[in-house]
Amino acid sequence: MAIDAVRMRNDLSESWLSLRFEMLKHLKRRRLFIVGALAIVVPLFFYVYFYQADPNAAVDFANMSLQFMNVLIVISAAMFAGDAVCGEFEKKTSLLIFPTPQRRSSIFVGKYAAAVMATFLVVSLYYVVLTLQIGQLFGWGEIPGALGKSFLTALIYSVAAVSVAFLISSLLKRSMSATIVSFLALLMILPIVQMLISVLDQEPWFIVTYSSGLITSVLGASSSLPMNPGGGTSGNEIQQFTPTLKTGIAVMVTWAIACLAAGMAIAVKKED
Amino acid sequence: MEYAIRTENLSKTYGKTFKALDSVSLQVSRGEVVGYVGPNGAGKTTTIKILTGLIRPTSGRAHVNDRDVVSNPRDALRSMGALIEVPGVYDYLTPHEMLTYFGRVYGMRRDVIDQRIKETLELVRLPDWEHKKTGAFSTGMLRRLAIAKAVLHRPDILILDEPVLGLDPKGIMEVREMIRQFRSEGMTVFLSSHLLSEVAEVCDSVIFLDKGKVVTSDSVEGIGRRVGHAVVDARFLHPLSPEEIGKLKDIDLIKGVDMKNSTARLQYDGTPETSAQILRLLVSLNLDVVSYAAEGVGLEEYYVSVMSDEKGVN
Numbered sequence: 001m002a003i004d005a006v007r008m009r010n011d012l013s014e015s016w017l018s019l020r021f022e023m024l025k026h027l028k029r030r031r032l033f034i035v036g037a038l039a040i041v042v043p044l045f046f047y048v049y050f051y052q053a054d055p056n057a058a059v060d061f062a063n064m065s066l067q068f069m070n071v072l073i074v075i076s077a078a079m080f081a082g083d084a085v086c087g088e089f090e091k092k093t094s095l096l097i098f099p100t101p102q103r104r105s106s107i108f109v110g111k112y113a114a115a116v117m118a119t120f121l122v123v124s125l126y127y128v129v130l131t132l133q134i135g136q137l138f139g140w141g142e143i144p145g146a147l148g149k150s151f152l153t154a155l156i157y158s159v160a161a162v163s164v165a166f167l168i169s170s171l172l173k174r175s176m177s178a179t180i181v182s183f184l185a186l187l188m189i190l191p192i193v194q195m196l197i198s199v200l201d202q203e204p205w206f207i208v209t210y211s212s213g214l215i216t217s218v219l220g221a222s223s224s225l226p227m228n229p230g231g232g233t234s235g236n237e238i239q240q241f242t243p244t245l246k247t248g249i250a251v252m253v254t255w256a257i258a259c260l261a262a263g264m265a266i267a268v269k270k271e272d
Numbered sequence: 273m274e275y276a277i278r279t280e281n282l283s284k285t286y287g288k289t290f291k292a293l294d295s296v297s298l299q300v301s302r303g304e305v306v307g308y309v310g311p312n313g314a315g316k317t318t319t320i321k322i323l324t325g326l327i328r329p330t331s332g333r334a335h336v337n338d339r340d341v342v343s344n345p346r347d348a349l350r351s352m353g354a355l356i357e358v359p360g361v362y363d364y365l366t367p368h369e370m371l372t373y374f375g376r377v378y379g380m381r382r383d384v385i386d387q388r389i390k391e392t393l394e395l396v397r398l399p400d401w402e403h404k405k406t407g408a409f410s411t412g413m414l415r416r417l418a419i420a421k422a423v424l425h426r427p428d429i430l431i432l433d434e435p436v437l438g439l440d441p442k443g444i445m446e447v448r449e450m451i452r453q454f455r456s457e458g459m460t461v462f463l464s465s466h467l468l469s470e471v472a473e474v475c476d477s478v479i480f481l482d483k484g485k486v487v488t489s490d491s492v493e494g495i496g497r498r499v500g501h502a503v504v505d506a507r508f509l510h511p512l513s514p515e516e517i518g519k520l521k522d523i524d525l526i527k528g529v530d531m532k533n534s535t536a537r538l539q540y541d542g543t544p545e546t547s548a549q550i551l552r553l554l555v556s557l558n559l560d561v562v563s564y565a566a567e568g569v570g571l572e573e574y575y576v577s578v579m580s581d582e583k584g585v586n
Binding site: 010014017021024025028029091092093094095096098099100101102103271272 | 321324325326327345346347348349350352354356357358359360361362364365369373374376377378418421
């Protein structure tokens with residue numbers, strides 16, 4: 001029992017070291033600054049756009065601004081976790097960090113946690129800017145209470161998206177491929193699968209990107225784009241689905257755990 | 273006896289049939305500098321990757337300081353430093369930032385880390401580059417930085433895999449000098465190389481590996497004796513006259529003389545005693561000896577005689 005406690009303390013200490021080192025790398029590579037800048041600039045763009053469009057409700061503004069949140073999370077996850085595993089092997093830095101007295105799993109836990117933390121920072125920054133904008137435009141009392149729920153949902157989706165990118169990073173050999181595939185998987189492939197399932201009149205409740213629709217739907221607006229832009233009743237209308245909060249969160253958490261576990265198992269056994 | 277490095281029937285198979293290592297058993301005593309020699313693909317790097325926990329053996333055991341590297345990697349790797357192949361670096365970090373992380377990994381205190389960073393960068397002749405990004409470093413500088421990382425925590429055991437690969441002559445000399453210094457500090461050095469001259473210069477003993485199997489092992493002098501002769505290069509202040517060359521050939525201890533400009537390649541029986549006696553005789557003949565250095569020709573001849581094919585050796 002005492003040995004297990006010591007081992008766990010060592011594991012945590014190593015993961016913490018790895019997390020700090022990884023954050024230093026994100027800062028030094030300026031990735032954190034670049035994605036952070038996006039989190040500030042994009043809401044400003046919506047600010048200008050909104051000002052011209054002149055909607056009349058804070059919740060509409062929040063809903064409009066948060067349409068980008070999904071993309072921002074995916075960019076963050078792909079940039080911070082896309083090369084977390086394969087990058088070390090591709091650039092041969094694995095030959096520096098692995099022959100040291102630390103468990104490989106501890107190193108990867110730290111790298112994963114750093115990617116989650118960096119994504120959390122970016123997401124939080126976006127919500128801070130958005131909240132300030134709503135306060136300034138509509139008054140501080142008009143800030144929607146559901147924005148907090150949306151923020152929490154965005155954080156949960158961030159964990160799931162980072163897990164997906166981490167799994168892809170452990171499966172592929174090249175950082176660039178892993179980053180691009182992560183990006184495509186979360187922004188194109190899974191949404192296409194989601195759409196195809198919807199076409200069959202089935203709710204794609206088990207797809208993580210569908211659950212990410214909660215980020216905006218908790219504000220009281222559907223995240224799904226209209227499938228019949230003309231608005232007519234042609235007879236080919238596609239059923240619109242909106243994820244429920246409990247199911248959506250459960251799906252995101254499941255994806256996060258499953259992808260992390262699979263990615264970790266592969267990463268730990270990965271050899272040159 | 274407690275060995276610094278010990279393997280028992282170590283095997284590594286890739287796929288179903290390719291045996292990179294086949295029941296390799298070796299022992300390296302404490303404080304010994306051992307050359308691990310073999311052609312490309314012999315299994316040198318595979319052995320080192322197992323010893324450093326980078327890959328797992330298919331069967332067999334590997335111990336560092338009597339700790340199993342598979343079941344107890346933390347303890348096994350704590351007292352070891354390693355330079356494997358050509359490691360990458362984080363080119364956006366400075367040596368200080370990189371080495372600080374590794375110092376923490378080895379549980380060193382902050383003040384000790386700062387002090388050791390300065391000492392090791394001094395050792396590898398990079399003291400002015402401590403706070404400059406490694407992206408601007410040359411190959412030789414990167415290799416020296418990797419050596420600094422390997423010795424930062426004052427390991428008992430140092431594993432070097434082709435440490436001079438890709439270096440210019442000056443870089444090669446510097447690395448050899450460092451290895452000599454580590455040896456003088458009592459460090460156990462396991463040096464994988466296919467440069468026999470390098471092994472002959474810095475190692476106490478040699479393990480020959482071919483096609484994943486240990487062919488033989490012996491001390492450098494022992495191998496010289498097995499071959500029947502070793503070679504020492506004696507350089508003189510001026511080219512020798514025919515009369516002086518004749519005097520050299522008359523020395524019984526010298527089995528053969530090959531002159532080139534002012535350097536004589538002298539064949540002898542390979543023992544250090546004979547080498548010392550020859551030097552004394554050269555001085556007593558009033559020949560102006562500028563330098564006197566053992567060469568690895570004996571090793572090369574032995575290598576060719578024991579290896580199944582000679583590809584990949586220099």
